[in-house]
Amino acid sequence: MLPLVILATFLKPALAARAFLNEPDTGIDRTVGDIGVGILPDLTDMVSLPDFDFAARNYLPALNYTYYRQAAGGEGSYRNNLEIFGNYRFLPRQMQDVTALNSTLPTTILGYNFSLPFFIAPASRAAYGHPKAEAGLVEAAGREGILYARSQFATLSINEVHALKAPGQVLFQQFYRAPTLEEDQANLDSIAAVGAKAVILTVDTNSYGSRQRGLRYGFDRTENRGYRNVTWEYYHTLRNMTSLPIVLKGIQNVRDAQAAVDNGVAAIYLSNHGGRQLETSPSALEVAHDIYVNAPDIYKQIEVYADGGVRYGSDILKLMAFGVRAVGLARPFMYANIYGVEGVQRAIQLLRNELSRDASNLGLADIKALNTSWIQTTRSSWVGFI
Ligand SMILES: Cc1cc2nc3c(=O)[nH]c(=O)nc-3n(C[C@H](O)[C@H](O)[C@H](O)COP(=O)(O)O)c2cc1C
Numbered sequence: 001m002l003p004l005v006i007l008a009t010f011l012k013p014a015l016a017a018r019a020f021l022n023e024p025d026t027g028i029d030r031t032v033g034d035i036g037v038g039i040l041p042d043l044t045d046m047v048s049l050p051d052f053d054f055a056a057r058n059y060l061p062a063l064n065y066t067y068y069r070q071a072a073g074g075e076g077s078y079r080n081n082l083e084i085f086g087n088y089r090f091l092p093r094q095m096q097d098v099t100a101l102n103s104t105l106p107t108t109i110l111g112y113n114f115s116l117p118f119f120i121a122p123a124s125r126a127a128y129g130h131p132k133a134e135a136g137l138v139e140a141a142g143r144e145g146i147l148y149a150r151s152q153f154a155t156l157s158i159n160e161v162h163a164l165k166a167p168g169q170v171l172f173q174q175f176y177r178a179p180t181l182e183e184d185q186a187n188l189d190s191i192a193a194v195g196a197k198a199v200i201l202t203v204d205t206n207s208y209g210s211r212q213r214g215l216r217y218g219f220d221r222t223e224n225r226g227y228r229n230v231t232w233e234y235y236h237t238l239r240n241m242t243s244l245p246i247v248l249k250g251i252q253n254v255r256d257a258q259a260a261v262d263n264g265v266a267a268i269y270l271s272n273h274g275g276r277q278l279e280t281s282p283s284a285l286e287v288a289h290d291i292y293v294n295a296p297d298i299y300k301q302i303e304v305y306a307d308g309g310v311r312y313g314s315d316i317l318k319l320m321a322f323g324v325r326a327v328g329l330a331r332p333f334m335y336a337n338i339y340g341v342e343g344v345q346r347a348i349q350l351l352r353n354e355l356s357r358d359a360s361n362l363g364l365a366d367i368k369a370l371n372t373s374w375i376q377t378t379r380s381s382w383v384g385f386i
């Protein structure tokens with residue numbers, strides 16, 4: 001029999017399937033050095049969004065970081081969200097005058113003006129990252145002119161968050177179905193009272209996802225706590241309970257996207273909840289592609305937003321090429337919030353900078369001119385899921 005140590009040597013390459021890097025190798029470990037728990041690197045060392053993940057993982061207690069980082073099952077959807085963007089190649093064009101590009105970056109979302117086509121997606125419990133909790137998110141969004149969508153389970157109350165708005169700042173409010181319609185009505189009334197401009201109804205959470213990483217820290221119980229009943233009938237009930245537009249968040253199927261159009265929904269939001277809900281659910285980029293292939297008119301009939309795994313300016317451009325109007329990010333901003341408002345602002349600025357550089361190198365004179373002629377949309381070169 002082979003001694004165990006020799007056996008282990010042979011087995012090693014076989015077991016080391018495809019390595020997944022939590023963050024790509026960007027060289028940050030060389031500049032900030034070997035930092036341990038509780039040490040916060042200088043904000044100026046953060047030069048990309050994945051750097052904030054590195055900083056948060058080292059700085060936050062494991063429980064706090066895990067709350068943000070956790071995902072469902074074997075986390076295949078989480079990884080796919082990040083990696084799928086690499087499977088789409090750009091088709092850059094040269095000899096284009098791109099000098100007016102920056103003036104085309106502002107956009108409207110449900111008719112409201114924003115400086116950029118990306119936004120802060122709803123994420124609960126910002127206090128795990130910073131004592132001022134959501135203050136960093138709402139204030140940075142206000143300073144930079146982007147949309148912030150507050151989670152129903154934010155640490156700060158809806159009134160506290162809205163009290164921090166800059167003059168004229170527009171916020172949307174994420175919404176989960178409550179156990180009773182009376183509670184729903186009370187929630188909708190407080191959303192309208194503070195002046196939020198849209199309700200984002202999350203439709204991908206019939207149960208809390210099976211998040212093993214988080215179970216270890218008691219974020220959920222191992223038994224299922226029951227089901228949330230979110231149907232078209234419920235949507236129409238809700239519709240009659242508020243005058244605010246309702247966005248459906250968590251659409252993952254072209255049929256549901258079409259049903260949303262047929263049911264007169266204000267806008268849809270493609271998302272698999274950052275891979276936190278159903279393991280091996282598709283990324284928003286794949287769903288955006290499916291809609292483009294099977295029902296492209298949807299992009300003309302309704303506003304489409306998307307999130308999941310967006311970390312680079314180039315990711316945003318690929319989603320927009322299919323017809324997505326605005327792109328959300330959650331974890332990167334939660335990680336950046338460990339620095340408070342300055343961290344979130346820096347993350348926004350880094351991403352804006354990437355977006356404009358990438359769009360210009362793609363040869364885009366006008367970001368609104370993006371369409372599928374700027375990306376390869378064949379799937380032949382894909383490396384495969386997980
Ligand atoms: C810590 C955390 C909390 C979240 N809380 C909510 C929530 O309360 N409501 C909701 O609709 N989505 C929630 N999400 C999902 C995000 O809105 C978003 O869909 C997803 O995280 C985007 O992927 P990304 O984190 O890779 O950017 C949460 C995500 C994270 C990471």
